[in-house]
Amino acid sequence: RLIVGTEVDDTELVTLRRLIEEFEAELATLGARVDNLEGRVAFLEDHQFSTTTKLNGEVIFSLVGATSDEEDANIILADRVRLNLNTSFTGQDLLITGLQAYNFGGDITGAGSVQGALFPGRDAFLSEGSTKLSFEPQFPEFNPQDLSESAGSNDVELYKLLYIFPSGVNNLTLFAGTAAEASDAFPAIIPFSSEGQGAISRFATLNPVLRVSGGTSQTGLASAVGFIWGISDAIDLRALYGSVNAAIPEQGDNNILGSGFFGGSTVASAQLTLKPSSQFDIGLNYAYSYHDLNIMGLGLTRFSSNPLNIPGRTVDGDGNPIVGGILDTPVHVNSLGATATWRISPKISLTGYGAYFFVDAVAGADASSDFTTWMAGLHFQDLFKEGNTAGLIFGQPLHRVEADGAADLTEPGVDRETPYHLEAFYNFKVSDNVSITPGAFVLFNPESDGNNDTALVGVLRTTFTF
Incomplete structure (x- = not known):
């Protein structure tokens, strides 16, 4: 032959x-x-399993301990499990279906969370707060769409459903999904942004502008559509429109965020990513959001759950939230942010972000407030051993810097002080699929209140990937 x-x-x-x-x-x-x-x-x-679908997953176990001068939280063992099904029908598209389970606590009052244990009451309302971990859901035990109990105690939920596909126009990609996050579309820029391998706090992983209106709820709260436009190798523009009410046809008594894809609480945001050289990454962010009540939806500090301090309307004489007034005070938020990373050497990077938020009342009394936050950090690659990473982080959590009209700068009973966050972590690669991350962060003047004791949160996180 x-x-x-x-x-x-x-x-x-x-x-x-x-x-x-x-x-x-x-x-x-x-x-x-x-x-x-x-x-x-x-x-x-x-x-x-499938000719079109690949499975990947991540399992995180974490020992968490927190303490302050007067309050202590019991050491807890928290977990989060994620399974992602990545499906491509043409080789150029991607359908992401994500399932997760977790055991974090935190109801509407913050009870059951580390934040609620250290700073109960006003400072833990809606389970917001500066003690949140990188992989901790924004609303652990309740759904803000209708105030119902949400998945918890390791119940399985759909946290991501997103389809990414080519537009037919060169370098233009479109995406749409009923369970999505801003971080799905926008490059993080920050080198320790990974929830399982990077920084241990929620504060350090992303520019807060990406988090507006539940944009990073970690439970698939938002429905979103948008585009990714690769203008050149050095310039990338991305934008999205999102709604947390898309599946609600008519607003009921408990639908405090509104209803419909174009009604109620919504957000439109964009990021311009610039790479002027191989050493620099820069991200510029803008977001406009409307909220059916007096919130920002960041999941970072108490200001996110009651940004406009209007005496007698949103805050009572003791400085505690007035729920009825919060529900009757819709706001819109203009958010500006910038993030940058400078690779000083192949193994050392200087990174940071800054953000400014303008919050204005839409109904009721004329009131407005401004907020700032910033972070700076050093990231070390292959520290002591190839594959290991470490980070040193310092910054200012969200802080109210101005109030006008009917809004006051400080609530009754609050000793207004600038808050600070100091963090360190070391990610040790046991193998290609297992890593262990010890770390801790210290909160000075937590929640912008000098009456709150300095708090320490320690974490020992183990992450499995497959």
């Missing part, structure tokens, strides 16, 4: 036969191996 249609003289034919005889054993072994491989391929084709 090798010489059909080919002229071969007797000398070449004799040589060929001699070679076959000399390597007869090797050829037989090779043939057996080929037959074995064909059998294995056939078995995999018959038993594979």
Whole structure:
């Protein structure tokens, strides 16, 4: 068969036969191996999970302890499990279906959370607060869409359903999903943004502008549509429109965020990412959001759950939230932010962000307030051992810096002070699939109140990926 249609003289034919005889054993072994491989391929084709879908997952276990001068939280063991099904139908598109389970606590009052244990009452309202961990859901035990109990105690929930597909226009990609987050669309820029491998606090992982209106709820709260436009290798523009009420056709008594994809609480945001050189990444963010009540939806500090301090309307004489007034005070928020990373050397990066928020009342008394936050950090790659990383982080959590109209700068009973956050972590790679991260962060003047004691949160996080 090798010489059909080919002229071969007797000398070449004799040589060929001699070679076959000399390597007869090797050829037989090779043939057996080929037959074995064909059998294995056939078995995999018959038993594979899917021809279009790949499964990946992440499991996080974390010991968490927190203390202040007067309050202590019991040491807890928190977990989060995520399974993602990544499906491509054409090779150019991607459907992400994500399932998760977790055991974090935290109801509407903050009870059951570390924040609620250290700073009960006003400072833990809606389970907001500066003690949140990187992988901790924004609303652990309740759904803000209708105030119902949400998944918890390791119940399985759908946290992501997002489809990314080409537009047909060069370098323009579109996406749409009923369970999505801003971080799905916008590059993080910050090198320790990974929830399972990076910084241990929620404060340090993303620019807060991305978190407006539940944009990073970690439970798939928002429905969103948007685009990704790769203008050039150095310039990238992305934008999205999102709603946390898209599945609600008519607003009921408990639908405090509104109803409909274009009604109630919504957000429109964009990020321009610039890479002027191989050493620099810069992200510029803007977001406009409307909220059916007096919130910002960041999941970072108490200001997110009651940004406009209007005496007698949103805050009582003791400085505690007035729920009825919060529900009757819709606001819109203009958010500006910038994030940058400078790779000083191949293994050391300087990173940071800054953000400014303008909050204005839409109904009721004329009131407005401004807020700032910033973070700076150092990231170390391959520290002490290849694959290990570490971070040092310092910054100012969300802080009210101005109030006008009917809004006051400080609530009754609050000793207004600038808050600060100091954090360190070390991520040790046990193997390609297992890492252990010890870390801690200290909160000075937590929740912008000098009456609150300095708090320490310690974490020992173990992450499995597959």
